Amino acid sequence: MSKVKIAISGIGAVGGYYGGLLAAYYQNSENVDIFFISRGENLQVIRKDGLEIKKSFKKINARPTLATDDPAEIGPVDYLFCCTKSYDLEDNIRSLAPAIGPDTVIIPLLNGANISERIQQVLPGNKVWKGCVYIGSRLVAPGYVQKFTLKDRLFFGLNGKDKEKQAELQKILSSARILSTNPDDIDFEIWKKFFMISTAATVTSYFNETINEVIDKHIDLFITLGYELQSVIEAKGIKLPEDIVFSSIKSQQMMPNGSTTSMHSDFRRGSKTEIETLTGYVIREAEALGLEVPTYQFMYKGLTQFPYPR
Numbered sequence: 001m002s003k004v005k006i007a008i009s010g011i012g013a014v015g016g017y018y019g020g021l022l023a024a025y026y027q028n029s030e031n032v033d034i035f036f037i038s039r040g041e042n043l044q045v046i047r048k049d050g051l052e053i054k055k056s057f058k059k060i061n062a063r064p065t066l067a068t069d070d071p072a073e074i075g076p077v078d079y080l081f082c083c084t085k086s087y088d089l090e091d092n093i094r095s096l097a098p099a100i101g102p103d104t105v106i107i108p109l110l111n112g113a114n115i116s117e118r119i120q121q122v123l124p125g126n127k128v129w130k131g132c133v134y135i136g137s138r139l140v141a142p143g144y145v146q147k148f149t150l151k152d153r154l155f156f157g158l159n160g161k162d163k164e165k166q167a168e169l170q171k172i173l174s175s176a177r178i179l180s181t182n183p184d185d186i187d188f189e190i191w192k193k194f195f196m197i198s199t200a201a202t203v204t205s206y207f208n209e210t211i212n213e214v215i216d217k218h219i220d221l222f223i224t225l226g227y228e229l230q231s232v233i234e235a236k237g238i239k240l241p242e243d244i245v246f247s248s249i250k251s252q253q254m255m256p257n258g259s260t261t262s263m264h265s266d267f268r269r270g271s272k273t274e275i276e277t278l279t280g281y282v283i284r285e286a287e288a289l290g291l292e293v294p295t296y297q298f299m300y301k302g303l304t305q306f307p308y309p310r
């Protein structure tokens with residue numbers, strides 16, 4: 001039997017965490033090869049010293065079969081996890097062409113409501129599943145990923161399709177101690193995660209405060225964003241849990257003090273951000289549906305039209 005080839009594109013906070021756990025477990029495996037698609041100084045450090053992952057009190061060093069910035073060195077893989085940011089999703093997917101064959105399954109782990117659909121538009125003939133993750137992690141230095149939340153869950157799938165292949169992937173993940181769920185209704189999970197991250201990323205970035213700070217000081221606006229987003233998602237015909245506005249905030253109260261969203265971290269660093277995917281998307285969808293989302297609108301305006309206080 002030929003080896004299962006798995007590539008992870010974007011060895012940052014999310015790709016580094018999941019790719020790292022896979023590479024550490026399958027190092028020297030006769031059945032599975034793990035490839036990292038990375039670049040720059042991060043790639044140089046990983047090639048030299050491996051990738052270090054800090055998870056609670058544990059440190060794991062991971063060395064993939066190959067770490068490269070050239071997907072042609074890898075060739076077509078069985079599974080390709082996409083873990084870059086959403087602002088360069090399409091360009092990144094095009095650059096991955098040499099690693100994508102007719103049987104390659106693509107699994108995006110990015111935050112966003114329509115990430116798989118965006119990939120499918122670039123690759124209309126390929127298999128694109130859906131995915132999302134609940135972890136909080138950061139690439140704190142080249143070659144070094146820290147996970148700061150206890151929460152640790154990866155959801156993936158494609159409603160009712162490819163079940164056998166999904167079972168194969170889930171076995172590969174669980175052997176590497178990656179907690180994953182392959183639900184019957186992956187769309188539900190994607191929208192639930194989008195709900196959580198869109199509201200939290202928007203409010204933490206707007207106030208330049210951590211999740212617990214905005215819960216303490218601006219709970220009213222956090223809730224209002226939730227109601228606005230709930231109205232948009234429901235108008236699209238998507239069913240969410242009835243208590244989504246409050247359960248979503250409650251689930252984030254469990255995050256360690258000082259935790260914030262990755263979009264807020266990007267604003268703080270002065271980097272490019274995912275605002276169009278996490279905030280702008282809601283405004284554009286609301287407009288198309290003829291709905292008002294005033295709180296989203298003023299926060300979006302504040303975040304896009306004024307210099308960010310740092």
Ligand SMILES: NC(=O)C1=CN([C@@H]2O[C@H](COP(=O)(O)OP(=O)(O)OC[C@H]3O[C@@H](n4cnc5c(N)ncnc54)[C@H](OP(=O)(O)O)[C@@H]3O)[C@@H](O)[C@H]2O)C=CC1
Nearest residue numbers: 010011012013014037038039083084110111135136137262
């Ligand atoms: N961090 C978190 O806790 C969570 C993040 N997410 C989501 O996951 C996605 C990824 O986020 P995160 O991991 O934090 O982001 P990071 O910026 O930490 O990681 C993305 C990585 O992708 C690399 N990259 C981008 N383009 C390419 C390319 N063409 N070739 C090789 N490498 C590339 C970046 O390199 P470079 O630095 O050189 O650009 C970077 O190292 C986002 O959608 C985010 O919202 C979801 C849940 C939790």
Ligand SMILES: CC(C)(CO)C(=O)C(=O)O
Nearest residue numbers: 134135136197260261262
């Ligand atoms: C808020 C958090 C850490 C929760 O998983 C997240 O998804 C993100 O920052 O992108």
